[in-house]
Amino acid sequence: MSTDIDFGALRAAARDVMTRAYAPYSGFPVGAAAISEQGHIVTGCNVENVSYGLGVCAEVALVAGAVSAGVRRLRAVSVCDADGRILTPCGRCRQVLAEFGGEGLIVDSERGPRALAELLPDAFGPSDLACAERDR
Numbered sequence: 001m002s003t004d005i006d007f008g009a010l011r012a013a014a015r016d017v018m019t020r021a022y023a024p025y026s027g028f029p030v031g032a033a034a035i036s037e038q039g040h041i042v043t044g045c046n047v048e049n050v051s052y053g054l055g056v057c058a059e060v061a062l063v064a065g066a067v068s069a070g071v072r073r074l075r076a077v078s079v080c081d082a083d084g085r086i087l088t089p090c091g092r093c094r095q096v097l098a099e100f101g102g103e104g105l106i107v108d109s110e111r112g113p114r115a116l117a118e119l120l121p122d123a124f125g126p127s128d129l130a131c132a133e134r135d136r
């Protein structure tokens with residue numbers, strides 16, 4: 001898919017925030033960077049915890065930071081590991097990103113940019129809740 005997204009800038013921002021990751025338990029620091037509809041770059045890194053299950057993925061930290069900064073619509077995201085290798089977000093993070101990027105969110109990957117719809121087909125979304133409310 002062809003886009004006008006500056007993935008070079010997004011990857012650089014992801015690598016930069018990755019250096020601030022807190023990942024003493026996995027030893028696997030991750031950085032994530034996204035560009036908003038308004039052109040703002042927002043970032044996040046993974047933040048682990050001694051109670052392992054409480055760790056937060058870089059993508060979740062990114063979304064929390066974005067919303068806290070008043071950014072709610074994401075256009076594209078890039079995620080990387082300590083070597084700068086591009087990662088595709090885990091399943092939970094795909095759902096978290098879908099909330100603020102929708103199925104058109106462009107996700108960087110080793111195979112080129114991909115729409116989130118391809119990585120999270122038939123996603124559970126707001127229209128499903130609307131159906132439940134209608135049926136109630």
Ligand SMILES: O=c1ccn([C@H]2C[C@H](O)[C@@H](CO)O2)c(=O)[nH]1
Nearest residue numbers: 026028030046057058088089090
């Ligand atoms: O897309 C990913 C994949 C993994 N991790 C984190 C979770 C955990 O802290 C570490 C090892 O899985 O990497 C992320 O933040 N994002």
